[in-house]
Structures are given as C-alpha cells and as structure tokens.
Amino acid sequence: MNRELLDAAEVLLLPEFLLLPDGPVRDHAVVVADGVFRAVGPAAEVVAAHRELDPVRLDGRLLMPGFVDAHHHLTQSFGKSLAFGEPSEIFRRIWVPLEGALTEENAYVAAKLAALEALRGGFTTIAEAGTRAPVDVGVVAAATQDAGIRCVLGRVCDGPDEEHLARWADSPLVHPSLAIPIPEAAPDGVLRDVSRLCAEAGAVFQIHVNEHLASVERSLEAHGRRPLEHLHEIGALGPQVLAAHATLLTPTEVRLLADTGAAISYNPVASGWKGNAVAPAELLSVFGVRFGLGTDGTRGDAFRLVDAAELAQRLGFGLASGDSSCGGGWTWLEHATSLGADAVGLGGFTGEIAAGRAADFLVVDLQVPELCPSWDLSWELVRLANRDQIAAVFVGGRLRLWRGLPIDWDGPELVAQAAKMAREVVERAPLRRIHPVSVEHRSRVSTGIGGRA
Structure with missing residues (x-):
C-alpha cells in the first residue's frame, strides 16, 4: 500500500x-x-x-x-490514571482542580495530546464536552484543527452564547456546541434558554445527566424530580440535547428520551472505571433512543470501546436474561459510527x-x-x-x-513535551485523591492500613 x-x-x-x-x-x-x-x-x-x-x-x-467519540474531555488528558480506583464524582476532586491549573499552553498541549490518541485509536470525530480551564475555548479548537481531527466543540456557558455558535462558521473541522456540565450548575431559565438556542441554531447542547447516585438524589431533594425528568419539566429536553452517561434511567426516563428525541452518549468504559451503573444501551436501541458511544476521556481506542460497549451489556443485562447476542456486532458498530454522528449533531454529514x-x-x-x-x-x-x-x-x-x-507534524515530540508539562501541572494542581497511586496503595493494603482498593 x-x-x-x-x-x-x-x-x-x-x-x-x-x-x-x-x-x-x-x-x-x-x-x-x-x-x-x-x-x-x-x-x-x-x-x-x-x-x-x-x-x-x-x-x-x-x-x-471513522469512529465517533460522542463524549470527551480533551483538556483532562494530563490526569489519566490519577482517576483510577477512585469513587464516583471524581470531577470534584480531580478534573476541576486539574483543569483549573492549566495555562493556555498547557490546555493546547493537553487537547492536542488527546486528539492524537483519538486519531491513533480510529476516531475521526470527537465531541468535546467543554473545558473548565481558564482559557479561551479557541485554544482547544486550535489544538484539534492542528491535529487534524473533527471536533464538536462544546463551550461551558452561563447563558445563551450566539457568538460561540457563529465563531467557526468557516471551519471545515470545528462544529460549535454549548455545554452546561450538570443541571444543578445553572438556573432553570438558563438551562432552558441555552437548550432552545442550540435547537434554533442546529447545534448540540451537551450536559451530564443521571450519571451518579449522588447527583440523582440531590435533584430529587431540590426539585422532587430526577435530573432527566427535571430537564423535561422545564422545557430543556429535545433533539438538540446530547446527555452524557444517563446510566441511571427509570422506564419513565427511557420513554422521555424516546419521545423527545434527545440523544445520549453511552460511555461503557467510564461506567466500568468510575460509574455507579451501566446505561441500558441495548434497550435504548430497541426503543429508538438516539445514542453514540463515548470514551469520556478514558482511553482513545475505538475498537476497545465497541468491545466494551457490547461486553458491558452482556455482563450488565444479557447474562441475567439469557441474551447471548446483546444487540449483535452491527449494533455497536453503527452506534460508534453513523448513529454516533447523528447523536453529536452530524448525522447525514459524517x-x-x-x-x-x-x-x-x-x-x-x-x-x-x-x-x-x-x-x-x-x-x-x-x-x-x-x-x-x-x-x-x-x-x-x-x-x-x-x-x-x-504525516505533517511531529507526534513523538508532542508526547515528550506533554510528559514533562503534565508533571508540572499536576504538582501545582490542588488534587484530592481518596487512594494513593497503586504501588503505595498496595503497600498500605498489604500491611492492613488503608482498607481495600
């Protein structure tokens, strides 16, 4: 060849x-x-x-x-295994502090490193859920464009942002999107207005919902409704929504997703590594709920992602019901490619x-x-x-x-630069881990200190 x-x-x-x-x-x-x-x-x-x-x-x-990664956090690539073995809601202890310590140069290198890993793993499109780094989102856009990958570029906003949605009108690779990390991060009116603006502009509104037990219970306490139910109640749920994770779904919420046309990103590796549950993706497929497969920044390897997507369904649901096929191989290939493109707002385009x-x-x-x-x-x-x-x-x-x-830039040089830079960022970031790194953790466990992993 x-x-x-x-x-x-x-x-x-x-x-x-x-x-x-x-x-x-x-x-x-x-x-x-x-x-x-x-x-x-x-x-x-x-x-x-x-x-x-x-x-x-x-x-x-x-x-x-090419595969579509329906959920990524590009500027978290310097953390990687620091989140391994940690209990849920690690964004509070690891990701927010880590991203908060990034300079513009750091954010560019971190995002380009993640883009390189994604390309090596067969992804040609990634949906960036929005960085919390104190930098202009153009830094992330520049990194993905320089790497040569297509990006649905989320910007974390505190209200409707027409400027961001218009900013990359002439870019062949950047497709702007708006994001609010979780429903409880914004007032109801802001959630509704941002979602409606995305619907009018033909853009995607990215938000994490029903990911962890703690967040579901906080929503019940605050509103008497679960996060997904609450988005629907305030008029923020619709085909423009790309809801990340949605691992904890009631039958009513599955029906809401099907009826409103909202899409989710099924992130099986993230569920296995740091979640409370696995999204019932095969059930969603049968009921016509739109979804793509996402890495959540865990590892940029598309073939391992589709393997995990099928395996998680088999272990989580198929074994108990005697379902030896769990959607068949084609289901996961489709949701990782064409149906994934549809979920991130690029259906009919890629x-x-x-x-x-x-x-x-x-x-x-x-x-x-x-x-x-x-x-x-x-x-x-x-x-x-x-x-x-x-x-x-x-x-x-x-x-x-x-x-x-x-073929037109130096990948190994970027990797070497990122390795040095990541250590400097982690040293100054106020991270709070529950467990130490594995060598120290193993030593504590073997001496009876620190409990089980």
Whole structure:
C-alpha cells in the first residue's frame, strides 16, 4: 500500500471490503475528492465512470467509516490514571482542580495530546464536552484543527452564547456546541434558554445527566424530580440535547428520551472505571433512543470501546436474561459510527461511507492473526480487531495518520513535551485523591492500613 497514492487530491480506492450501513461488502469502490466521497458503489461501475483515475487497490484491507467519540474531555488528558480506583464524582476532586491549573499552553498541549490518541485509536470525530480551564475555548479548537481531527466543540456557558455558535462558521473541522456540565450548575431559565438556542441554531447542547447516585438524589431533594425528568419539566429536553452517561434511567426516563428525541452518549468504559451503573444501551436501541458511544476521556481506542460497549451489556443485562447476542456486532458498530454522528449533531454529514458525506474513514489491515480465519467480519471488528490494524486515518479527505503517526507534524515530540508539562501541572494542581497511586496503595493494603482498593 503506497502512502503517496492514497494522499492524492482525487483518488479511486478499491478495498477488499467496504463497510456500508448494511454491513461489509466486497467488490466495491469509492472516489474521494474535495473532502467528500464523490462516488460509492460496485467496483466495476465506479471504475467505468472514472476512467481518468488509476485505481488504488487495497487488497487485504477494509475501508470503513471513522469512529465517533460522542463524549470527551480533551483538556483532562494530563490526569489519566490519577482517576483510577477512585469513587464516583471524581470531577470534584480531580478534573476541576486539574483543569483549573492549566495555562493556555498547557490546555493546547493537553487537547492536542488527546486528539492524537483519538486519531491513533480510529476516531475521526470527537465531541468535546467543554473545558473548565481558564482559557479561551479557541485554544482547544486550535489544538484539534492542528491535529487534524473533527471536533464538536462544546463551550461551558452561563447563558445563551450566539457568538460561540457563529465563531467557526468557516471551519471545515470545528462544529460549535454549548455545554452546561450538570443541571444543578445553572438556573432553570438558563438551562432552558441555552437548550432552545442550540435547537434554533442546529447545534448540540451537551450536559451530564443521571450519571451518579449522588447527583440523582440531590435533584430529587431540590426539585422532587430526577435530573432527566427535571430537564423535561422545564422545557430543556429535545433533539438538540446530547446527555452524557444517563446510566441511571427509570422506564419513565427511557420513554422521555424516546419521545423527545434527545440523544445520549453511552460511555461503557467510564461506567466500568468510575460509574455507579451501566446505561441500558441495548434497550435504548430497541426503543429508538438516539445514542453514540463515548470514551469520556478514558482511553482513545475505538475498537476497545465497541468491545466494551457490547461486553458491558452482556455482563450488565444479557447474562441475567439469557441474551447471548446483546444487540449483535452491527449494533455497536453503527452506534460508534453513523448513529454516533447523528447523536453529536452530524448525522447525514459524517459517520457513513456514502456519496456526499465527509470522507472521514479508516483503512484497516485484515491480514492479521486475530482475524484469521474470518467468518463474521462485523462481530470480529467488535470483539477481535485492535488499534494496531489501523493503517491510515483520513479526516475531510486528507490523510492525517499513517501507521499511527501524523504525516505533517511531529507526534513523538508532542508526547515528550506533554510528559514533562503534565508533571508540572499536576504538582501545582490542588488534587484530592481518596487512594494513593497503586504501588503505595498496595503497600498500605498489604500491611492492613488503608482498607481495600
């Protein structure tokens, strides 16, 4: 596979498999030009219609949509394992203090580091839920644009912000969004007005809801309603809403999501690492609730994310009911790509290999031991595929990553810069951890001090 041939301004690609909405198919081709898929169809027809182009064969490879991360916190990348083993609501003890200690340079490097990890993991779009760092959100936008990833850019606001929604009108990669971290962070009128402005502007309103028991109970005490119910009661729930987590849902709230068209980000790794529950994603899918898959900044590895999405449903719900399929492999691939794009407000724009859609895609090696022999490629992509198989990552029709490295900027240099900078930030941030790092924690446990992990 020749990198220079892939990086042409207009290119005709003939992969061994093409992942279409109905599943993987052979003998199909695509034409990429001007940042979009110009043609998609049976190989013979596409080649005949574009005789001026020399076909680039991708034998033994899959061409598939890039993954969509429906929930991220880009400026939290310096924390990473500092949140491991911690009880819920770590944002109060770890993330808010950490982001509060970031300078503009720190925030740029942290966001670009997270974007690089996401690209390496097969994500071509990320929904940034809004930084609490004391910097202009343009710093985060610059980092994602320089990295070459598409970003639904949330700005944490204290009221309607038309300026932010108009600021990136000419950007091919930044799609502005407004965010309020949790319902209790703003008065009811502000929640309603911000949500309505997003609806009018065709933007997404990002908010965390029903994530932890403590937040649900605070809402019941303050309003007599659960957070999601409260958003509906005040007129803030609708198709423009992207609600993060929604792990603690009653049947009534599932019905509210279906009836209002609100979307959620199902974040299975975050649930396993720091949550109180797992969102009933298979049930949501059956009832037509819109949702995408999100990392919540845990790890930017899309194949491990879809694996976790299916596994969490199997462990949380499937075993008890005898459901051995838990949505089938296709469910999690769709919600990680096309339906994920819909959840973050980019439905019909990206997330699918189709004529006119943004050419955000991956070239994946299939000739690996993990997929040999291959009997069911959709299931294999969910359970067996891995990040190392991603040969190339394209965003907006441009080759952004080749064999895990950026092609037009220095990835290893950024990693080295971030490693040094992160230590300086953490040293000055007023973090409050319940447990020490694992080596010290293990020592305490082995001597009978400090309880269990």
